[in-house]
Amino acid sequence: MSTAEIRLHPLSRERHGKLYWLRAGSYEFARSMAAVPVAALELPRLLGHLPLVFTPREESYRLMALLGAEPGTNAFVDARGRWRGAHVPSALSTYPFCLVEHQGRTILAIDEAQVTDEPYAGGEALYTDEGKPTETVQRSIDFLGRVARSRMSADRAAQALAAEGVIERWPAQVRIDGKPRRLGGLYRASERALNGLDPEALGRLRDAGALGIAYAQLLSGRALKTLEQAVAAREQEQRRELPAEAVFSDAPLEDRIDWDALDFGDEGADERE
Template identity: 40%
Template sequence: MSSIHPVSRSRHADLRWRRFTSYQFAAATALVPLAAAEITQAALSLPLAFVHRDGRWSLAAVLGLLPGQNLFVDASGSWLARYIPAGLRGYPFLIGTQASGEHTLCIEEASGLVTEGPDGDSFFDEAGALSPLVTEVANFLSDTARSEATLVQACGLLQSAGVIEPWPITIQGSDGSQQVTGLNRINEAALNGLDDAAFSPLRRTGAVGVAYAQLLSVANLGQLGQLAQARAQAEAAERARAEVKPMITLPEDSSIDWDWSKIGR
Protein backbone atom coordinates (compact mmCIF):
# COMPACT_ATOMS: atom_id res chain seq x y z
CA MET A 1 0.00 0.00 0.00
CA SER A 2 1.33 3.42 -0.95
CA SER A 3 2.26 5.80 1.85
CA ILE A 4 1.81 8.82 -0.43
CA HIS A 5 -1.44 10.63 0.33
CA PRO A 6 -3.02 13.92 -0.79
CA VAL A 7 -2.71 16.63 1.84
CA SER A 8 -6.15 17.16 3.39
CA ARG A 9 -7.62 18.71 6.52
CA SER A 10 -9.36 15.47 7.43
CA ARG A 11 -6.07 13.57 7.42
CA HIS A 12 -3.39 16.11 8.33
CA ALA A 13 -4.99 18.95 10.30
CA ASP A 14 -3.78 17.52 13.62
CA LEU A 15 -0.37 16.46 12.31
CA ARG A 16 2.86 18.34 11.78
CA TRP A 17 5.75 17.97 9.36
CA ARG A 18 9.49 18.57 9.50
CA ARG A 19 11.92 19.61 6.79
CA PHE A 20 14.48 17.04 5.74
CA THR A 21 18.05 17.42 6.97
CA SER A 22 19.58 14.63 4.89
CA TYR A 23 19.34 13.47 1.29
CA GLN A 24 19.31 9.85 2.40
CA PHE A 25 15.75 9.63 1.08
CA ALA A 26 17.20 9.93 -2.43
CA ALA A 27 20.06 7.45 -1.95
CA ALA A 28 18.33 4.86 -4.17
CA THR A 29 17.17 7.32 -6.85
CA ALA A 30 19.23 6.83 -9.99
CA LEU A 31 17.20 9.11 -12.30
CA VAL A 32 15.32 12.34 -11.62
CA PRO A 33 13.13 13.90 -14.36
CA LEU A 34 14.04 17.53 -14.98
CA ALA A 35 12.00 20.66 -15.63
CA ALA A 36 12.65 23.00 -18.54
CA ALA A 37 13.55 25.85 -16.18
CA GLU A 38 16.49 23.99 -14.65
CA ILE A 39 18.25 22.24 -17.52
CA THR A 40 20.92 24.93 -17.97
CA GLN A 41 22.10 24.65 -14.36
CA ALA A 42 21.69 20.88 -14.29
CA ALA A 43 23.74 20.42 -17.46
CA LEU A 44 26.72 22.19 -15.88
CA SER A 45 26.81 19.81 -12.92
CA LEU A 46 25.15 16.48 -13.77
CA PRO A 47 25.05 14.07 -16.73
CA LEU A 48 21.66 14.24 -18.47
CA ALA A 49 19.99 11.56 -20.56
CA PHE A 50 16.73 11.09 -22.42
CA VAL A 51 14.52 8.34 -21.04
CA HIS A 52 11.34 6.79 -22.39
CA ARG A 53 8.74 5.92 -19.76
CA ASP A 54 4.98 5.55 -19.78
CA GLY A 55 4.85 6.32 -23.47
CA ARG A 56 6.65 9.67 -23.30
CA TRP A 57 10.17 11.02 -23.57
CA SER A 58 11.76 13.16 -20.87
CA LEU A 59 15.17 14.48 -19.91
CA ALA A 60 16.52 13.21 -16.60
CA ALA A 61 19.50 13.81 -14.37
CA VAL A 62 21.58 10.62 -14.19
CA LEU A 63 22.60 10.12 -10.56
CA GLY A 64 23.85 6.54 -10.85
CA LEU A 65 24.43 3.90 -13.50
CA LEU A 66 22.95 0.98 -11.58
CA PRO A 67 19.34 0.56 -10.41
CA GLY A 68 18.87 1.85 -6.89
CA GLN A 69 22.17 3.75 -6.91
CA ASN A 70 22.64 7.48 -6.34
CA LEU A 71 26.33 8.30 -6.34
CA PHE A 72 25.70 11.93 -5.42
CA VAL A 73 24.46 11.01 -1.92
CA ASP A 74 27.21 9.91 0.44
CA ALA A 75 26.97 7.69 3.51
CA SER A 76 26.14 10.66 5.75
CA GLY A 77 23.28 11.81 3.47
CA SER A 78 25.16 14.82 2.09
CA TRP A 79 24.65 15.91 -1.53
CA LEU A 80 27.91 15.83 -3.49
CA ALA A 81 27.03 17.76 -6.67
CA ARG A 82 26.85 21.52 -7.16
CA TYR A 83 23.23 21.34 -8.34
CA ILE A 84 20.23 19.64 -6.71
CA PRO A 85 17.34 18.72 -9.07
CA ALA A 86 14.11 20.57 -8.29
CA GLY A 87 12.23 17.27 -8.05
CA LEU A 88 14.09 16.44 -4.84
CA ARG A 89 13.90 19.80 -3.10
CA GLY A 90 10.28 19.66 -1.96
CA TYR A 91 10.49 16.36 -0.07
CA PRO A 92 8.49 14.99 1.75
CA PHE A 93 5.92 16.78 -0.44
CA LEU A 94 5.22 15.67 -4.00
CA ILE A 95 2.82 16.66 -6.75
CA GLY A 96 0.26 14.17 -8.02
CA THR A 97 -1.59 14.66 -11.28
CA GLN A 98 -5.26 13.74 -11.58
CA ALA A 99 -6.86 12.38 -14.76
CA SER A 100 -8.11 15.90 -15.50
CA GLY A 101 -4.52 17.17 -15.40
CA GLU A 102 -5.08 19.08 -12.16
CA HIS A 103 -2.21 19.00 -9.68
CA THR A 104 -2.68 17.67 -6.16
CA LEU A 105 -0.26 18.28 -3.30
CA CYS A 106 0.71 14.97 -1.67
CA ILE A 107 3.05 13.92 1.09
CA GLU A 108 5.16 10.83 1.73
CA GLU A 109 3.90 9.76 5.14
CA ALA A 110 6.54 7.03 5.48
CA SER A 111 9.29 9.63 5.24
CA GLY A 112 9.61 9.89 9.02
CA LEU A 113 8.97 13.61 8.66
CA VAL A 114 5.24 13.54 9.50
CA THR A 115 4.60 13.53 13.22
CA GLU A 116 1.85 13.74 15.79
CA GLY A 117 4.16 15.45 18.27
CA PRO A 118 4.67 19.15 18.92
CA ASP A 119 7.79 19.46 16.80
CA GLY A 120 7.54 20.67 13.23
CA ASP A 121 5.31 22.92 11.15
CA SER A 122 1.54 22.86 10.77
CA PHE A 123 -0.11 21.82 7.53
CA PHE A 124 -2.95 24.30 7.92
CA ASP A 125 -3.47 27.70 9.49
CA GLU A 126 -6.17 28.60 12.02
CA ALA A 127 -8.65 29.36 9.23
CA GLY A 128 -8.24 25.86 7.76
CA ALA A 129 -6.24 26.95 4.68
CA LEU A 130 -2.82 25.60 3.80
CA SER A 131 -0.18 27.27 5.93
CA PRO A 132 2.03 29.87 4.21
CA LEU A 133 5.02 27.52 4.21
CA VAL A 134 3.08 24.59 2.76
CA THR A 135 1.56 26.94 0.19
CA GLU A 136 5.05 28.01 -0.83
CA VAL A 137 6.12 24.39 -1.28
CA ALA A 138 2.93 23.60 -3.21
CA ASN A 139 3.48 26.52 -5.60
CA PHE A 140 7.10 25.51 -6.18
CA LEU A 141 6.17 21.91 -6.93
CA SER A 142 3.28 22.92 -9.20
CA ASP A 143 5.55 25.27 -11.17
CA THR A 144 8.12 22.47 -11.45
CA ALA A 145 5.48 20.01 -12.71
CA ARG A 146 4.33 22.45 -15.39
CA SER A 147 7.92 23.05 -16.42
CA GLU A 148 8.50 19.29 -16.60
CA ALA A 149 5.53 19.00 -18.98
CA THR A 150 7.07 21.70 -21.18
CA LEU A 151 10.31 19.75 -21.34
CA VAL A 152 8.45 16.53 -22.18
CA GLN A 153 6.99 18.26 -25.25
CA ALA A 154 10.45 19.38 -26.37
CA CYS A 155 11.84 15.87 -25.91
CA GLY A 156 8.99 14.46 -27.98
CA LEU A 157 9.87 16.83 -30.82
CA LEU A 158 13.52 15.77 -30.70
CA GLN A 159 12.51 12.12 -30.86
CA SER A 160 10.17 12.77 -33.78
CA ALA A 161 13.02 14.52 -35.57
CA GLY A 162 15.11 11.36 -35.26
CA VAL A 163 18.01 12.89 -33.33
CA ILE A 164 17.79 10.79 -30.13
CA GLU A 165 19.75 7.55 -30.04
CA PRO A 166 20.67 4.91 -27.40
CA TRP A 167 23.64 5.93 -25.27
CA PRO A 168 26.17 3.08 -25.19
CA ILE A 169 27.67 3.11 -21.69
CA THR A 170 29.69 0.21 -20.30
CA ILE A 171 30.73 -0.05 -16.67
CA GLN A 172 33.34 -2.35 -15.17
CA GLY A 173 32.45 -4.25 -12.02
CA SER A 174 33.76 -7.16 -10.00
CA ASP A 175 31.83 -9.51 -12.29
CA GLY A 176 33.19 -7.96 -15.48
CA SER A 177 31.74 -5.40 -17.86
CA GLN A 178 28.06 -4.48 -17.85
CA GLN A 179 26.06 -2.55 -20.43
CA VAL A 180 23.87 0.25 -19.10
CA THR A 181 20.45 0.28 -20.79
CA GLY A 182 17.60 2.75 -20.94
CA LEU A 183 19.67 5.92 -21.37
CA ASN A 184 19.61 7.90 -24.59
CA ARG A 185 21.54 10.87 -25.97
CA ILE A 186 21.51 13.34 -28.86
CA ASN A 187 23.06 12.20 -32.12
CA GLU A 188 24.91 15.43 -32.90
CA ALA A 189 25.60 14.46 -36.49
CA ALA A 190 21.89 13.81 -37.07
CA LEU A 191 20.99 17.11 -35.42
CA ASN A 192 23.43 19.06 -37.57
CA GLY A 193 22.21 17.22 -40.65
CA LEU A 194 18.59 18.36 -40.34
CA ASP A 195 17.31 20.52 -43.17
CA ASP A 196 15.67 23.87 -42.49
CA ALA A 197 12.15 22.44 -42.56
CA ALA A 198 12.98 19.95 -39.79
CA PHE A 199 15.27 22.23 -37.78
CA SER A 200 13.06 25.33 -37.62
CA PRO A 201 10.33 23.79 -35.40
CA LEU A 202 13.00 22.62 -32.94
CA ARG A 203 14.49 26.11 -32.79
CA ARG A 204 11.12 27.85 -32.35
CA THR A 205 10.02 25.60 -29.49
CA GLY A 206 13.35 25.67 -27.63
CA ALA A 207 14.05 22.00 -28.31
CA VAL A 208 17.43 22.86 -29.83
CA GLY A 209 18.53 24.28 -26.49
CA VAL A 210 17.47 21.03 -24.81
CA ALA A 211 19.55 19.05 -27.30
CA TYR A 212 22.67 21.10 -26.71
CA ALA A 213 22.19 20.98 -22.94
CA GLN A 214 22.28 17.20 -23.10
CA LEU A 215 25.38 17.26 -25.29
CA LEU A 216 27.08 19.67 -22.88
CA SER A 217 26.26 17.47 -19.90
CA VAL A 218 28.05 14.43 -21.34
CA ALA A 219 31.30 15.82 -19.91
CA ASN A 220 29.89 15.17 -16.42
CA LEU A 221 29.64 11.43 -16.99
CA GLY A 222 33.24 10.96 -15.87
CA GLN A 223 32.29 12.32 -12.47
CA LEU A 224 30.02 9.32 -11.96
CA GLY A 225 32.96 7.02 -12.61
CA GLN A 226 35.08 8.85 -10.06
CA LEU A 227 32.33 8.73 -7.45
CA ALA A 228 31.73 5.03 -8.10
CA GLN A 229 35.43 4.28 -7.68
CA ALA A 230 35.62 6.31 -4.48
CA ARG A 231 32.58 4.54 -3.07
CA ALA A 232 33.96 1.11 -3.96
CA GLN A 233 37.26 1.93 -2.26
CA ALA A 234 35.49 3.20 0.87
CA GLU A 235 33.31 0.09 1.04
CA ALA A 236 36.35 -2.17 0.58
CA ALA A 237 38.19 -0.36 3.37
CA GLU A 238 35.15 -0.72 5.63
CA ARG A 239 34.97 -4.46 4.93
CA ALA A 240 38.68 -4.79 5.65
CA ARG A 241 38.29 -3.03 8.99
CA ALA A 242 35.38 -5.30 9.89
CA GLU A 243 37.43 -8.40 9.12
CA VAL A 244 40.40 -7.42 11.28
CA LYS A 245 40.44 -9.44 14.50
CA PRO A 246 42.42 -8.42 17.58
CA MET A 247 45.55 -10.50 18.21
CA ILE A 248 44.88 -10.62 21.96
CA THR A 249 41.45 -10.74 23.52
CA LEU A 250 41.42 -9.52 27.09
CA PRO A 251 38.99 -10.98 29.62
CA GLU A 252 35.71 -9.14 30.01
CA ASP A 253 36.19 -9.14 33.80
CA SER A 254 37.80 -5.77 34.42
CA SER A 255 38.38 -6.58 38.10
CA ILE A 256 41.48 -8.68 37.36
CA ASP A 257 44.58 -7.04 38.77
CA TRP A 258 47.38 -7.34 36.19
CA ASP A 259 50.90 -7.18 37.59
CA TRP A 260 52.63 -5.41 34.72
CA SER A 261 56.00 -5.49 36.52
CA LYS A 262 56.34 -9.23 35.85
CA ILE A 263 55.49 -9.16 32.14
CA GLY A 264 58.51 -9.86 29.98
CA ARG A 265 60.56 -11.43 32.79
Protein backbone atom coordinates (compact mmCIF):
# COMPACT_ATOMS: atom_id res chain seq x y z
CA MET A 1 0.00 0.00 0.00
CA SER A 2 1.36 3.40 -0.87
CA THR A 3 0.94 6.45 1.31
CA ALA A 4 -1.16 8.03 -1.46
CA GLU A 5 -3.89 5.49 -0.65
CA ILE A 6 -4.42 6.69 2.93
CA ARG A 7 -8.04 7.84 3.34
CA LEU A 8 -8.73 9.03 6.87
CA HIS A 9 -12.33 9.40 8.00
CA PRO A 10 -13.84 9.84 11.48
CA LEU A 11 -14.82 6.45 12.89
CA SER A 12 -18.58 6.14 13.38
CA ARG A 13 -21.15 3.40 13.82
CA GLU A 14 -23.33 4.96 11.12
CA ARG A 15 -20.60 4.80 8.48
CA HIS A 16 -18.60 1.76 9.61
CA GLY A 17 -21.09 -0.37 11.56
CA LYS A 18 -21.23 -3.17 8.97
CA LEU A 19 -17.63 -2.97 7.81
CA TYR A 20 -14.42 -4.89 8.55
CA TRP A 21 -10.89 -3.62 9.12
CA LEU A 22 -7.70 -5.16 7.80
CA ARG A 23 -4.51 -5.47 9.83
CA ALA A 24 -1.49 -3.79 8.31
CA GLY A 25 1.44 -5.99 7.40
CA SER A 26 4.02 -3.21 7.54
CA TYR A 27 4.71 0.44 8.30
CA GLU A 28 4.44 1.33 4.62
CA PHE A 29 1.62 3.73 5.50
CA ALA A 30 4.11 5.89 7.45
CA ARG A 31 6.78 6.11 4.75
CA SER A 32 6.15 9.81 4.02
CA MET A 33 5.76 10.91 7.66
CA ALA A 34 8.88 12.90 8.55
CA ALA A 35 7.56 13.78 12.03
CA VAL A 36 4.66 12.74 14.25
CA PRO A 37 3.07 14.28 17.38
CA VAL A 38 4.28 13.04 20.75
CA ALA A 39 2.24 12.39 23.88
CA ALA A 40 3.67 13.42 27.24
CA LEU A 41 3.20 9.90 28.65
CA GLU A 42 5.37 8.56 25.86
CA LEU A 43 8.54 10.39 26.82
CA PRO A 44 10.08 7.82 29.21
CA ARG A 45 9.99 5.17 26.47
CA LEU A 46 10.94 7.48 23.62
CA LEU A 47 13.99 9.22 25.06
CA GLY A 48 17.22 7.94 23.60
CA HIS A 49 15.51 6.50 20.52
CA LEU A 50 14.14 9.48 18.56
CA PRO A 51 14.99 13.20 18.57
CA LEU A 52 12.24 15.50 19.84
CA VAL A 53 11.57 18.88 18.30
CA PHE A 54 9.08 21.70 18.54
CA THR A 55 7.34 22.72 15.33
CA PRO A 56 5.15 25.82 14.83
CA ARG A 57 1.43 25.20 15.30
CA GLU A 58 -1.04 28.05 14.99
CA GLU A 59 0.12 30.56 17.62
CA SER A 60 2.22 28.10 19.58
CA TYR A 61 4.28 24.93 19.08
CA ARG A 62 3.77 21.18 19.14
CA LEU A 63 6.17 18.54 20.44
CA MET A 64 7.06 16.11 17.64
CA ALA A 65 9.28 13.07 17.13
CA LEU A 66 11.58 13.64 14.16
CA LEU A 67 11.61 10.67 11.78
CA GLY A 68 13.37 12.03 8.71
CA ALA A 69 15.93 14.54 7.50
CA GLU A 70 13.69 16.03 4.80
CA PRO A 71 9.94 16.63 4.33
CA GLY A 72 7.94 13.63 3.16
CA THR A 73 10.54 11.04 4.13
CA ASN A 74 10.53 8.66 7.10
CA ALA A 75 14.01 7.21 7.55
CA PHE A 76 12.76 4.66 10.10
CA VAL A 77 10.68 2.69 7.58
CA ASP A 78 13.01 0.38 5.71
CA ALA A 79 12.68 -0.83 2.13
CA ARG A 80 10.54 -3.77 3.23
CA GLY A 81 8.16 -1.63 5.27
CA ARG A 82 9.63 -2.68 8.61
CA TRP A 83 10.33 -0.28 11.49
CA ARG A 84 14.09 0.01 11.89
CA GLY A 85 14.07 1.84 15.25
CA ALA A 86 13.68 0.62 18.82
CA HIS A 87 10.58 2.70 19.60
CA VAL A 88 7.37 3.05 17.59
CA PRO A 89 5.65 6.36 18.37
CA SER A 90 2.09 6.11 19.67
CA ALA A 91 0.89 8.03 16.60
CA LEU A 92 1.73 4.94 14.51
CA SER A 93 1.21 2.03 16.87
CA THR A 94 -2.57 1.56 16.47
CA TYR A 95 -2.90 1.97 12.69
CA PRO A 96 -5.38 1.94 10.91
CA PHE A 97 -6.90 3.76 13.90
CA CYS A 98 -5.39 7.18 14.58
CA LEU A 99 -6.02 10.65 15.96
CA VAL A 100 -6.67 13.56 13.59
CA GLU A 101 -7.37 17.25 13.96
CA HIS A 102 -10.89 18.13 12.83
CA GLN A 103 -12.52 21.55 13.25
CA GLY A 104 -10.28 22.41 16.20
CA ARG A 105 -10.83 19.06 17.93
CA THR A 106 -8.85 15.83 18.14
CA ILE A 107 -10.98 12.90 17.02
CA LEU A 108 -10.57 9.19 16.30
CA ALA A 109 -10.32 8.26 12.63
CA ILE A 110 -9.69 5.16 10.58
CA ASP A 111 -7.83 4.75 7.31
CA GLU A 112 -10.57 3.55 4.99
CA ALA A 113 -7.94 2.08 2.68
CA GLN A 114 -7.82 -0.66 5.36
CA VAL A 115 -11.61 -1.17 5.48
CA THR A 116 -13.74 -3.60 3.51
CA ASP A 117 -17.39 -4.64 3.28
CA GLU A 118 -16.40 -8.21 2.38
CA PRO A 119 -16.77 -10.49 5.44
CA TYR A 120 -14.47 -13.11 3.92
CA ALA A 121 -11.59 -10.78 2.97
CA GLY A 122 -9.63 -11.56 6.13
CA GLY A 123 -10.82 -8.51 8.03
CA GLU A 124 -12.25 -8.13 11.52
CA ALA A 125 -15.55 -6.54 12.41
CA LEU A 126 -15.43 -2.94 13.60
CA TYR A 127 -18.72 -3.17 15.51
CA THR A 128 -20.72 -5.96 17.14
CA ASP A 129 -24.25 -6.88 16.13
CA GLU A 130 -25.42 -4.68 19.01
CA GLY A 131 -23.64 -1.66 17.50
CA LYS A 132 -20.79 -1.56 20.04
CA PRO A 133 -17.10 -1.42 19.09
CA THR A 134 -15.51 -4.87 19.11
CA GLU A 135 -12.99 -5.66 21.84
CA THR A 136 -9.92 -4.88 19.72
CA VAL A 137 -11.43 -1.66 18.40
CA GLN A 138 -12.44 -0.57 21.90
CA ARG A 139 -8.90 -1.23 23.10
CA SER A 140 -7.58 1.10 20.40
CA ILE A 141 -10.22 3.71 21.27
CA ASP A 142 -9.31 3.61 24.98
CA PHE A 143 -5.59 3.83 24.30
CA LEU A 144 -5.90 6.64 21.78
CA GLY A 145 -8.16 8.50 24.20
CA ARG A 146 -5.29 8.50 26.70
CA VAL A 147 -2.89 9.56 23.97
CA ALA A 148 -5.17 12.47 23.00
CA ARG A 149 -5.32 13.74 26.58
CA SER A 150 -1.57 13.38 26.94
CA ARG A 151 -0.93 15.24 23.69
CA MET A 152 -3.03 18.07 25.05
CA SER A 153 -0.75 18.13 28.10
CA ALA A 154 2.28 18.39 25.83
CA ASP A 155 0.59 21.15 23.82
CA ARG A 156 -0.13 23.15 26.98
CA ALA A 157 3.47 22.69 28.08
CA ALA A 158 4.75 23.94 24.72
CA GLN A 159 2.48 26.95 24.95
CA ALA A 160 3.79 27.74 28.44
CA LEU A 161 7.40 27.43 27.26
CA ALA A 162 6.72 29.77 24.36
CA ALA A 163 5.06 32.29 26.66
CA GLU A 164 8.20 32.39 28.84
CA GLY A 165 10.47 32.83 25.80
CA VAL A 166 12.13 29.45 26.23
CA ILE A 167 11.68 28.06 22.70
CA GLU A 168 14.28 28.96 20.08
CA ARG A 169 15.28 27.94 16.56
CA TRP A 170 17.34 24.78 16.39
CA PRO A 171 20.04 24.71 13.69
CA ALA A 172 20.24 20.93 13.87
CA GLN A 173 22.10 18.89 11.32
CA VAL A 174 23.10 15.31 10.55
CA ARG A 175 26.10 14.00 8.64
CA ILE A 176 25.38 11.74 5.68
CA ASP A 177 28.26 10.29 3.66
CA GLY A 178 30.56 12.59 5.63
CA LYS A 179 28.69 15.74 4.59
CA PRO A 180 26.54 17.90 6.90
CA ARG A 181 22.84 18.12 6.09
CA ARG A 182 20.86 20.95 7.71
CA LEU A 183 17.44 20.20 9.18
CA GLY A 184 15.28 23.28 8.67
CA GLY A 185 12.18 24.55 10.45
CA LEU A 186 12.96 23.01 13.84
CA TYR A 187 12.81 24.54 17.30
CA ARG A 188 14.11 23.46 20.70
CA ALA A 189 14.05 24.47 24.34
CA SER A 190 16.76 27.00 25.14
CA GLU A 191 18.91 25.79 28.03
CA ARG A 192 20.26 29.30 28.48
CA ALA A 193 16.75 30.76 28.73
CA LEU A 194 15.70 28.06 31.19
CA ASN A 195 18.69 28.78 33.42
CA GLY A 196 17.90 32.49 33.35
CA LEU A 197 14.27 32.24 34.46
CA ASP A 198 13.25 33.82 37.74
CA PRO A 199 11.51 31.71 40.44
CA GLU A 200 8.04 32.91 39.44
CA ALA A 201 8.53 31.87 35.82
CA LEU A 202 9.94 28.52 36.88
CA GLY A 203 6.89 28.02 39.06
CA ARG A 204 4.56 28.71 36.15
CA LEU A 205 6.38 26.20 33.98
CA ARG A 206 6.37 23.64 36.78
CA ASP A 207 2.63 24.05 37.28
CA ALA A 208 2.07 23.64 33.52
CA GLY A 209 4.11 20.42 33.47
CA ALA A 210 6.48 22.13 31.06
CA LEU A 211 9.85 21.67 32.76
CA GLY A 212 9.90 17.91 32.15
CA ILE A 213 8.93 18.46 28.50
CA ALA A 214 11.71 21.02 28.05
CA TYR A 215 14.44 18.86 29.54
CA ALA A 216 13.21 15.78 27.68
CA GLN A 217 13.50 17.69 24.43
CA LEU A 218 16.99 18.87 25.30
CA LEU A 219 18.16 15.37 26.25
CA SER A 220 16.68 13.90 23.08
CA GLY A 221 19.19 15.83 20.98
CA ARG A 222 21.57 12.90 21.45
CA ALA A 223 19.22 10.80 19.33
CA LEU A 224 20.14 12.84 16.25
CA LYS A 225 22.87 10.22 15.86
CA THR A 226 20.17 7.54 15.64
CA LEU A 227 18.35 9.57 12.99
CA GLU A 228 21.63 10.05 11.14
CA GLN A 229 22.17 6.29 11.06
CA ALA A 230 18.60 5.67 9.88
CA VAL A 231 18.94 8.21 7.07
CA ALA A 232 22.23 6.67 5.99
CA ALA A 233 20.68 3.19 6.00
CA ARG A 234 17.71 4.39 3.97
CA GLU A 235 19.90 6.01 1.35
CA GLN A 236 22.02 2.90 1.16
CA GLU A 237 18.87 0.85 0.56
CA GLN A 238 17.81 3.13 -2.26
CA ARG A 239 20.97 2.21 -4.11
CA ARG A 240 19.94 -1.45 -4.13
CA GLU A 241 17.02 -3.08 -5.93
CA LEU A 242 14.58 -5.22 -3.98
CA PRO A 243 12.02 -7.66 -5.40
CA ALA A 244 8.46 -6.35 -5.51
CA GLU A 245 7.21 -9.10 -3.19
CA ALA A 246 9.50 -7.84 -0.40
CA VAL A 247 7.36 -4.80 0.48
CA PHE A 248 5.61 -6.34 3.49
CA SER A 249 7.23 -7.93 6.53
CA ASP A 250 6.22 -11.41 7.62
CA ALA A 251 4.30 -10.75 10.84
CA PRO A 252 1.15 -8.56 10.94
CA LEU A 253 1.74 -5.19 12.57
CA GLU A 254 -0.88 -5.91 15.24
CA ASP A 255 0.97 -9.06 16.32
CA ARG A 256 4.07 -7.01 17.10
CA ILE A 257 2.29 -4.59 19.47
CA ASP A 258 2.68 -5.27 23.19
CA TRP A 259 -0.61 -3.78 24.34
CA ASP A 260 0.32 -4.00 28.00
CA ALA A 261 3.48 -2.02 27.34
CA LEU A 262 1.42 0.68 25.65
CA ASP A 263 -0.10 1.55 29.04
CA PHE A 264 2.41 4.29 29.81
CA GLY A 265 1.69 4.71 33.51
CA ASP A 266 -0.97 5.58 36.05
CA GLU A 267 -4.11 7.45 34.98
CA GLY A 268 -3.30 10.40 37.20
CA ALA A 269 -0.27 11.24 35.12
CA ASP A 270 -2.47 12.90 32.49
CA GLU A 271 -3.83 15.35 35.00
CA ARG A 272 -0.45 16.14 36.54
CA GLU A 273 1.05 16.97 33.15
